[in-house]
Amino acid sequence: MASSGGEAARTRSRPVDPRLLRYARASRGFFLAIGVIAALQTVTIIAFAWLVTRAVVDAIAGAELSGTLLALAGVVAVRAALLWAREIVAARAAARVEAELRSRLVAAVGRLGPGWLAGRNSAQLAVTAGRGLEALDAYFGRYLPQLVQTVVATPVLILVMWWADWISGLTVVLTIPLIPLFMVLIGLATRAVQQRQWETLGRLAARFADTVRGLSTLKVFGRQHRAADSIRRLTAIYRRETMRVLRVSFLSGFALEFLASISVAIIAVTIGFRLIDGSLTLLVGLFVLLLAPEAYLPLRQVGVQFHAAAEGVAATDDVFAVLDAARDAAAPARAAAVPGDGALVLDGLRVRRGDRLLPPVSVTATPGTVTLLEGPSGAGKTSILAALRGAAHGEGMATYGGADVGGLAPSTWLAWAGQAPGLVAGTVAENVTLGDDAPDADLVGRALGLAGAGALDAERELGVQGAGLSGGQAQRVAVARAFYRHLRGFGPVIALDEPSAALDAATEADLWASLRALADGGATVVLVSHRESARAIADRIVRLDAAEVTA
Structure with a gap:
C-alpha cells in the first residue's frame, strides 16, 4: 500500500491523474477525439479573427464584402458545430467512464472482501460510487475538454501572434505565465477546501446511516434528539465548507479575469500607439488584437472549470485508492485455483x-x-x-x-x-x-x-x-x-x-x-x-x- 499511497500523492499535483487512463479505458478515445476537436477549434478561431479583420478593413476601404461575410458565416457555423460535437463527446465519455469506474469499484470491494470493508466507511463508499462519480459530468464535460483546448490552442495562437507582430507575441509570452502561477496557488487552496468538504459529506453520510440503522434503539433510550442534533451540526459544517469553496471559486475567477484583462489591455495600448505613429498597419493590429483575448481565454477557463470539477476529482481520488488497494492485494495471491472437495x-x-x-x-x-x-x-x-x-x-x-x-x-x-x-x-x-x-x-x-x-x-x-x-x-x-x-x-x-x-x-x-x-x-x-x-x-x-x- 505504500507504493499506491506514494503514487496517489504524486498524481495530486498533475492536471490529469494518469490512473484515469489505466482504470477507465473509455477515457483514451475521449482524449483523442477531444484533441482533434480542439485542433479544429483553434483553426476556426484564427480564421474567425482573420475574416473579421478583413471585413473591417475592406469596409473602411469600400471594397466588396459578400465573399468575406459568407466565409465568416461558414466559420461561425463550423465553430458552433465543433462546440456541439465537443459536448456530445464529453457527455458520452463521462457516462462510459462513470459506468466503468463504478463497475470496477464494486468489483474491487468484492475482491478486497468483507474484512477490508469492515474497516472502512461504507456510507462514504456509497456516496463516492453514487454522487461522487456523477460529479464526473463536470470533469469530463468542462474541465478536461478545456484543458486539452488550452494545451492545443494556446501555443498555436501565441505563435500566430508572434508571426504577425512579434512585440504583441512577446507581451503574451511575458504575461501569460502569471495566469498559471495564480492558478496553481489558488488551485492548492481550492483542493484543500474541496477535500474538507468531501470528507465532511462522507462523515455526514456515515452519521445519517448509523442513526437510521439504530433509530429504534435510540428511541428506546430517549437519545434520538441527540442524534438529530449531531446530524444538524455536521450539516452546518458541510454548509460552511461549501460556502468556503464558493468563496475561493469566485476569488479565483476574479483574479484570473483581472490578470487576463490587464494583459490584453497592455497589448491593446501598445497596438494603439503603434497605429498612431504608423509603425503598424490596421490589418495586422486588429488581427492581433482579436487573437489576444483568445490566447488568454483557454487558461482562464481551465481555472474556472477546475472548481466546477473539483468534487469529481476528489471522488476519483477515493475510487483510485480502492482500485490501487485491490490491485496490490491481488498481486501476491493471484493464485489459487478452486480445489475440488477436500479437507x-x-x-x-x-x-x-x-x-x-x-x-x-x-x-x-x-x-x-x-x-x-x-x-x-x-x-x-x-x-x-x-x-x-x-x-x-x-x-x-x-x-x-x-x-x-x-x-x-x-x-x-x-x-x-x-x-x-x-x-x-x-x-x-x-x-x-x-x-x-x-x-x-x-x-x-x-x-x-x-x-x-x-x-x-x-x-x-x-x-x-x-x-x-x-x-x-x-x-x-x-x-x-x-x-x-x-x-x-x-x-x-x-x-x-x-x-x-x-x-x-x-x-x-x-x-x-x-x-x-x-x-x-x-x-x-x-x-x-x-x-x-x-x-x-x-x-x-x-x-x-x-x-x-x-x-
Missing part, C-alpha cells in the same frame, strides 16, 4: 479482532463430518467463520483442499449463514438463490424444506432487510440459502453460525437432522452453536474458551 484444515489459526489476538485453533474438518465449535460468548467462534470468509484477518494456516483460503473466493467453496440473516427486498426464492445467475426452482423448495421453512411461499415478497418475516423465519431462509448453495455445487463446505438461536426445540431438531443428512451426503459441515442438542449430530467437538482453546 478444511486450520493449523494454529489465530484471529485478530481489533487489538485482540484470539488463541490459536487447530482442527480438521473433512467431507461427511459435522465439526461443532462451542464455547462462551467472546471465545472466538464467530471470528473463526469470519476469517474463513475473509471478514477478519488471521495468523497461522487455513487451507481447503490444500489451497490457502486467503487465495480463494469464499463464494467458490463456502456456503455460509450468519447470526444476522442478511435478507434483501425481493421474494423468498430470490433471497435463497442470491448470487445464482440460473436459479433452480426445485432446489429452492428442497433447501427451504431442509431448513424447516417448507411452509413458506417461495414467491412471497419481502421488504427491506427481509421485512415481513418473523425472526425465526428469516433465520431459516438464511440457512436455506446456505443449503441451496451447497446443493447447487457452489459450496462444498457448509458453515452455520448459531442457526437455531431463534428456533423452537422441534424445528431445531429437524434442522439438526437436515445437517446430519447433508453431512452424510458428503458435505463438510462446520457448526457454531451453544445448544447442547447440537452435540448429538457432531462428529468432532471443539471447545473454545476465552483464555485457551481445547479440542
Whole structure:
C-alpha cells in the first residue's frame, strides 16, 4: 500500500491523474477525439479573427464584402458545430467512464472482501460510487475538454501572434505565465477546501446511516434528539465548507479575469500607439488584437472549470485508492485455483479482532463430518467463520483442499449463514438463490424444506432487510440459502453460525437432522452453536474458551 499511497500523492499535483487512463479505458478515445476537436477549434478561431479583420478593413476601404461575410458565416457555423460535437463527446465519455469506474469499484470491494470493508466507511463508499462519480459530468464535460483546448490552442495562437507582430507575441509570452502561477496557488487552496468538504459529506453520510440503522434503539433510550442534533451540526459544517469553496471559486475567477484583462489591455495600448505613429498597419493590429483575448481565454477557463470539477476529482481520488488497494492485494495471491472437495484444515489459526489476538485453533474438518465449535460468548467462534470468509484477518494456516483460503473466493467453496440473516427486498426464492445467475426452482423448495421453512411461499415478497418475516423465519431462509448453495455445487463446505438461536426445540431438531443428512451426503459441515442438542449430530467437538482453546 505504500507504493499506491506514494503514487496517489504524486498524481495530486498533475492536471490529469494518469490512473484515469489505466482504470477507465473509455477515457483514451475521449482524449483523442477531444484533441482533434480542439485542433479544429483553434483553426476556426484564427480564421474567425482573420475574416473579421478583413471585413473591417475592406469596409473602411469600400471594397466588396459578400465573399468575406459568407466565409465568416461558414466559420461561425463550423465553430458552433465543433462546440456541439465537443459536448456530445464529453457527455458520452463521462457516462462510459462513470459506468466503468463504478463497475470496477464494486468489483474491487468484492475482491478486497468483507474484512477490508469492515474497516472502512461504507456510507462514504456509497456516496463516492453514487454522487461522487456523477460529479464526473463536470470533469469530463468542462474541465478536461478545456484543458486539452488550452494545451492545443494556446501555443498555436501565441505563435500566430508572434508571426504577425512579434512585440504583441512577446507581451503574451511575458504575461501569460502569471495566469498559471495564480492558478496553481489558488488551485492548492481550492483542493484543500474541496477535500474538507468531501470528507465532511462522507462523515455526514456515515452519521445519517448509523442513526437510521439504530433509530429504534435510540428511541428506546430517549437519545434520538441527540442524534438529530449531531446530524444538524455536521450539516452546518458541510454548509460552511461549501460556502468556503464558493468563496475561493469566485476569488479565483476574479483574479484570473483581472490578470487576463490587464494583459490584453497592455497589448491593446501598445497596438494603439503603434497605429498612431504608423509603425503598424490596421490589418495586422486588429488581427492581433482579436487573437489576444483568445490566447488568454483557454487558461482562464481551465481555472474556472477546475472548481466546477473539483468534487469529481476528489471522488476519483477515493475510487483510485480502492482500485490501487485491490490491485496490490491481488498481486501476491493471484493464485489459487478452486480445489475440488477436500479437507478444511486450520493449523494454529489465530484471529485478530481489533487489538485482540484470539488463541490459536487447530482442527480438521473433512467431507461427511459435522465439526461443532462451542464455547462462551467472546471465545472466538464467530471470528473463526469470519476469517474463513475473509471478514477478519488471521495468523497461522487455513487451507481447503490444500489451497490457502486467503487465495480463494469464499463464494467458490463456502456456503455460509450468519447470526444476522442478511435478507434483501425481493421474494423468498430470490433471497435463497442470491448470487445464482440460473436459479433452480426445485432446489429452492428442497433447501427451504431442509431448513424447516417448507411452509413458506417461495414467491412471497419481502421488504427491506427481509421485512415481513418473523425472526425465526428469516433465520431459516438464511440457512436455506446456505443449503441451496451447497446443493447447487457452489459450496462444498457448509458453515452455520448459531442457526437455531431463534428456533423452537422441534424445528431445531429437524434442522439438526437436515445437517446430519447433508453431512452424510458428503458435505463438510462446520457448526457454531451453544445448544447442547447440537452435540448429538457432531462428529468432532471443539471447545473454545476465552483464555485457551481445547479440542
